[in-house]
Amino acid sequence: GAGVSQSPSNKVTEKGKDVELRCDPISGHTALYWYRQSLGQGLEFLIYFQGNSAPDKSGLPSDRFSAERTGGSVSTLTIQRTQQEDSAVYLCASSLDRGLAGSDEQYFGPGTRLTVT
Amino acid sequence: AQSVTQLDSQVPVFEEAPVELRCNYSSSVSVYLFWYVQYPNQGLQLLLKYLSGSTLVKGINGFEAEFNKSQTSFHLRKPSVHISDTAEYFCAVPASGTYKYIFGTGTRLKVLA
Numbered sequence: 179g180a181g182v183s184q185s186p187s188n189k190v191t192e193k194g195k196d197v198e199l200r201c202d203p204i205s206g207h208t209a210l211y212w213y214r215q216s217l218g219q220g221l222e223f224l225i226y227f228q229g230n231s232a233p234d235k236s237g238l239p240s241d242r243f244s245a246e247r248t249g250g251s252v253s254t255l256t257i258q259r260t261q262q263e264d265s266a267v268y269l270c271a272s273s274l275d276r277g278l279a280g281s282d283e284q285y286f287g288p289g290t291r292l293t294v295t
Numbered sequence: 296a297q298s299v300t301q302l303d304s305q306v307p308v309f310e311e312a313p314v315e316l317r318c319n320y321s322s323s324v325s326v327y328l329f330w331y332v333q334y335p336n337q338g339l340q341l342l343l344k345y346l347s348g349s350t351l352v353k354g355i356n357g358f359e360a361e362f363n364k365s366q367t368s369f370h371l372r373k374p375s376v377h378i379s380d381t382a383e384y385f386c387a388v389p390a391s392g393t394y395k396y397i398f399g400t401g402t403r404l405k406v407l408a
Contacts, residue, residue: 221398
């Protein structure tokens with residue numbers, strides 16, 4: 179079946195511009211995650227959505243970052259007034275919540291490579 | 296707080312040789328443990344996971360890992376690697392009682408011909 183998709187695959191933007199990154203999770207997956215992957219830094223948790231619960235935004239690095247998930251499906255990560263340090267690969271993942279916190283496999287999209295010039 | 300340490304940032308190994316990628320975690324409670332693999336220009340995919348039961352976990356592509364509670368380790372092993380195993384490998388644990396996951400900084404495995 180279809181996996182997690184992300185768009186665009188690459189985005190080059192000028193410093194100070196806003197960008198929107200999109201994630202389409204696997205149909206039926208109730209949990210959705212955004213991560214940032216910088217060279218040599220591993221994966222940095224940004225935000226987590228679970229069903230109709232309030233999202234866990236504890237990983238967002240600044241108030242320039244925001245995310246929403248509409249209808250429990252598609253998610254958009256928005257970065258306002260981009261800075262050069264925002265350059266990274268942004269990964270989205272979804273999982274099927276089986277009710278045991280922390281036990282679920284995450285399915286990752288291919289990522290969006292963001293370059294801020 | 297939970298943490299994950301992958302001490303080796305890069306591991307070069309010759310084809311058909313064995314390999315071990317190390318992962319240590321900090322925890323005082325029961326844990327779930329994961330290894331993911333990321334091939335060039337792709338997202339991550341699950342290699343294997345430990346939830347409970349046998350401490351030796353077998354995954355895809357001939358990889359296995361052993362959960363060692365006393366040493367708080369979950370090292371990944373393969374007895375004979377192939378060129379196609381060249382990738383980055385991430386160990387991950389959930390933050391206690393949450394759905395948030397903590398990933399290690401990754402180990403880049405390079406298999407040499």
